[in-house]
Amino acid sequence: MMHRLIKLEFSKLFRRGLTYIGFGAILLIVLIIHAGMYAEGRKLLDLLMKNLSDVFVFQGDLINVYTVSYIILNSLWIHIPILVAIVSGDMLSGEAGRGTFRLLLTRPVSRLGLVTAKYITAQIYTAMLVIFLMLLSLGVGRIFYPTGDMIVLINTINIFGQTDVLWRFLAAFAYGIISMWVVSGLAFLFSGLSSSSLSSVLSTMAVIIVFTIISNFSLGIFEVIKPFLFTTYLNGWMLFFDDPVNWEKVISYAAIMIFHITAFFIATLVIFRKKDITT
Amino acid sequence: MMQEHQQTVVALRDLSKSFGQINAVDNLSLSVCRGDIYGFLGPNGSGKSTTIRMMLSLIRPDSGEVLLFGERLTDHNRSILRKVGALIERPDFYNYLSAYRNLEILAGYSGVDADKKKIFALLEMVGLYGREHSKVKTFSQGMKQRLGIAQALLHEPELIILDEPVNGLDPQGIRDMRELILRLNREHGKTLIISSHILREMELVANRMVVISKGRVVAEGNVHELIKDSGRTLNLLTNKPEESLQLLKKHFPRSAVYLLPNGELEMEAMHIDAPAISRLIVENGIELHSLSSRNSLEDYFLQVT
Numbered sequence: 001m002m003h004r005l006i007k008l009e010f011s012k013l014f015r016r017g018l019t020y021i022g023f024g025a026i027l028l029i030v031l032i033i034h035a036g037m038y039a040e041g042r043k044l045l046d047l048l049m050k051n052l053s054d055v056f057v058f059q060g061d062l063i064n065v066y067t068v069s070y071i072i073l074n075s076l077w078i079h080i081p082i083l084v085a086i087v088s089g090d091m092l093s094g095e096a097g098r099g100t101f102r103l104l105l106t107r108p109v110s111r112l113g114l115v116t117a118k119y120i121t122a123q124i125y126t127a128m129l130v131i132f133l134m135l136l137s138l139g140v141g142r143i144f145y146p147t148g149d150m151i152v153l154i155n156t157i158n159i160f161g162q163t164d165v166l167w168r169f170l171a172a173f174a175y176g177i178i179s180m181w182v183v184s185g186l187a188f189l190f191s192g193l194s195s196s197s198l199s200s201v202l203s204t205m206a207v208i209i210v211f212t213i214i215s216n217f218s219l220g221i222f223e224v225i226k227p228f229l230f231t232t233y234l235n236g237w238m239l240f241f242d243d244p245v246n247w248e249k250v251i252s253y254a255a256i257m258i259f260h261i262t263a264f265f266i267a268t269l270v271i272f273r274k275k276d277i278t279t
Numbered sequence: 280m281m282q283e284h285q286q287t288v289v290a291l292r293d294l295s296k297s298f299g300q301i302n303a304v305d306n307l308s309l310s311v312c313r314g315d316i317y318g319f320l321g322p323n324g325s326g327k328s329t330t331i332r333m334m335l336s337l338i339r340p341d342s343g344e345v346l347l348f349g350e351r352l353t354d355h356n357r358s359i360l361r362k363v364g365a366l367i368e369r370p371d372f373y374n375y376l377s378a379y380r381n382l383e384i385l386a387g388y389s390g391v392d393a394d395k396k397k398i399f400a401l402l403e404m405v406g407l408y409g410r411e412h413s414k415v416k417t418f419s420q421g422m423k424q425r426l427g428i429a430q431a432l433l434h435e436p437e438l439i440i441l442d443e444p445v446n447g448l449d450p451q452g453i454r455d456m457r458e459l460i461l462r463l464n465r466e467h468g469k470t471l472i473i474s475s476h477i478l479r480e481m482e483l484v485a486n487r488m489v490v491i492s493k494g495r496v497v498a499e500g501n502v503h504e505l506i507k508d509s510g511r512t513l514n515l516l517t518n519k520p521e522e523s524l525q526l527l528k529k530h531f532p533r534s535a536v537y538l539l540p541n542g543e544l545e546m547e548a549m550h551i552d553a554p555a556i557s558r559l560i561v562e563n564g565i566e567l568h569s570l571s572s573r574n575s576l577e578d579y580f581l582q583v584t
Binding site: 001004005007008011012015016017098099100101102103104105106107108109110274276277278 | 332335336337338339357358359360361363365367368369371372373374375376380384385387388389390430434
């Protein structure tokens with residue numbers, strides 16, 4: 001039955017224009033970055049690497065698919081939560097707003113089954129968005145750029161040989177999927193509370209913005225709160241560009257994320273099972 | 280078809296629901312038998328839709344219970360809903376999908392494989408044949424209402440619950456809907472619960488009904504008995520209104536008779552035959568220009584709500 005419900009949810013999801021906004025936006029942004037880097041990237045990188053190239057010998061072209069993908073990764077994690085929230089925030093509130101819950105819940109479908117199917121669908125869609133981003137960054141990027149060593153500046157300078165980079169990207173994108181599942185889970189929770197998709201999306205973004213600001217402050221009171229905010233862990237994909245990778249940290253971050261994904265689902269379920277369908 | 284089997288299909292027991300300070304449904308009990316066309320009557324805001332939503336577990340009652348086919352409806356026992364088809368209030372659909380696709384998807388949620396032939400047959404039944412591939416957003420309210428009936432019939436339910444089914448329909452549509460309801464009952468043996476505030480429709484289709492007001496049952500029973508109990512009013516127009524008034528008061532002292540400003544006489548005549556009154560008038564040398572009788576649920580409805 002669950003398989004059938006998920007299939008039905010996908011059938012509805014991919015017949016809506018709204019579903020493709022995320023893919024379209026990612027395509028547009030990635031293409032703009034690719035084009036920009038193709039035209040001006042060398043100048044920019046030469047400026048940044050002026051001193052380093054005297055000390056290090058780099059293999060291959062530094063304007064390569066990995067460098068560009070890293071830039072895309074950094075810039076897009078800001079936009080992807082909005083794109084994820086647009087669809088996940090509509091999963092329940094959209095049905096409530098349209099009045100179609102009356103059609104669904106007067107059929108032999110349990111609320112548990114329906115919410116679970118919708119949650120799984122939202123999370124698969126989220127994963128598809130991130131995978132699409134990965135394919136565009138690495139796959140399409142490979143058409144425009146060669147491979148080569150990659151320089152990462154996080155606190156310190158890390159230089160990765162071209163044979164040591166691809167797995168880091170794959171791991172970063174995998175972590176990115178988990179991060180975005182948290183965002184999607186939060187949007188889904190708000191979706192269960194409201195009959196307006198717009199409210200769900202705006203509430204999700206409001207929480208993410210406020211939490212991110214707190215997560216980035218280094219003041220005393222915020223330092224105490226930080227570990228309890230999921231936004232602190234959203235950028236954990238960067239851990240894969242440390243050398244060596246702090247696996248203990250990666251695992252604990254991922255565990256906290258998975259806890260949030262589960263907690264948001266359970267909270268939605270509890271709320272939705274008690275909810276009166278009055279629209 | 281009426282009451283061939285007295286098996287109770289729907290039983291509501293002491294159902295109550297409040298929204299804040301407002302008692303939407305107050306200790307409401309009723310039962311619907313197999314084969315009934317059960318009218319659910321009440322003015323706007325009387326609690327009809329809330330009761331129907333509780334019947335289908337869209338709204339959870341504060342107290343009381345709902346039994347469908349003898350079983351309590353819970354989240355773990357929703358298989359009972361396989362036997363129920365419903366159209367609740369407005370017929371809302373996925374507007375970006377075609378009529379056909381909407382029905383196909385909804386059949387999926389019902390756990391049935393609706394093939395093309397079946398969906399087309401249903402669309403033909405409700406008068407939407409030829410529009411199956413049109414997106415629902417292009418449909419009029421009446422067409423959506425028809426599609427709403429089609430979706431309620433998708434999984435061949437035994438019990439069909441229609442909340443205000445003639446809303447938004449034109450006169451021909453109302454007539455078609457009435458015929459469809461009667462056909463579903465008589466030819467296919469379906470039990471139907473129909474809520475409406477259009478009383479005339481209830482008189483024409485329902486065999487049993489309940490009247491609710493402020494969430495409470497104010498009358499329940501056989502439609503014909505309720506009409507009988509509701510009383511009858513006679514209106515007379517004669518050439519001698521004053522004389523006629525005295526005559527009627529003298530011969531029928533237990534019935535109230537009034538002389539209306541337009542010169543017409545109005546008489547409450549629950550147990551008096553119209554022929555007896557016309558005879559009395561004519562035999563007393565008074566010309567009777569017209570005699571009409573009113574006896575409808577509408578009077579009763581206004582009286583009890």
